[in-house]
Amino acid sequence: xxxxxxxxxxxxxxxxxxxxxxxxxxxxxxxSYARFIVLxxxxxxxxxxxxxxxxxxxxxxxxxxxxxxxxxxIIERHASEIYQLCGPDVLxxxxxxxxxxxxxxxxxxxxxxxEEAEDVCVSLIEDES
Numbered sequence: 001x002x003x004x005x006x007x008x009x010x011x012x013x014x015x016x017x018x019x020x021x022x023x024x025x026x027x028x029x030x031x032s033y034a035r036f037i038v039l040x041x042x043x044x045x046x047x048x049x050x051x052x053x054x055x056x057x058x059x060x061x062x063x064x065x066x067x068x069x070x071x072x073x074i075i076e077r078h079a080s081e082i083y084q085l086c087g088p089d090v091l092x093x094x095x096x097x098x099x100x101x102x103x104x105x106x107x108x109x110x111x112x113x114x115e116e117a118e119d120v121c122v123s124l125i126e127d128e129s
Contacts, residue, residue, distance in 0.1 A: 040080040046090070047072040048097050048108065052124040058111045059122045071122055075099075077106040 012019055035041045050057035050073040057071035075096075081103060086093030099106035111121035 040078070040083055042079050043076055043105070044079045044082065045074055045076040046096075048075045049073075050110070052122045056111045056113065056121050056123045058120060073111075074109040075106070076109065077103065081106070 047058075047060070050071045052071045055073065057073060060070050060072055062068040062070065077099070082090055082093075082096055085095040085100075090096045099108060113121045113123075
């Protein structure tokens with residue numbers, strides 16, 4: 001029995017780093033899998049439509065040459081809430097584009113000219129003619 005105990009202690013003393021890193025790595029991968037895949041416990045942010053005539057919007061370009069621009073705001077919420085509301089396809093779900101009452105974490109961010117660069121924010125005024 002003592003010989004077995006001595007060989008186990010000798011193994012752990014010579015391979016101490018492997019014996020601690022491998023179990024910790026397995027625990028880290030398992031915890032990450034449970035959080036991100038099973039529970040969907042992370043925040044997502046995505047662009048939403050924005051009306052530059054009534055709100056201060058971010059301006060984005062469709063391509064590198066910026067021939068077509070679009071206006072957007074940013075919605076941030078939990079992935080699990082979106083999955084419960086819409087299922088796997090967010091783009092076809094109307095509930096994903098607005099914050100409902102009773103939702104704990106949901107925010108719509110509009111462009112703030114005092115915090116962003118001047119060329120990023122857009123607010124347009126309708127012609128009264």
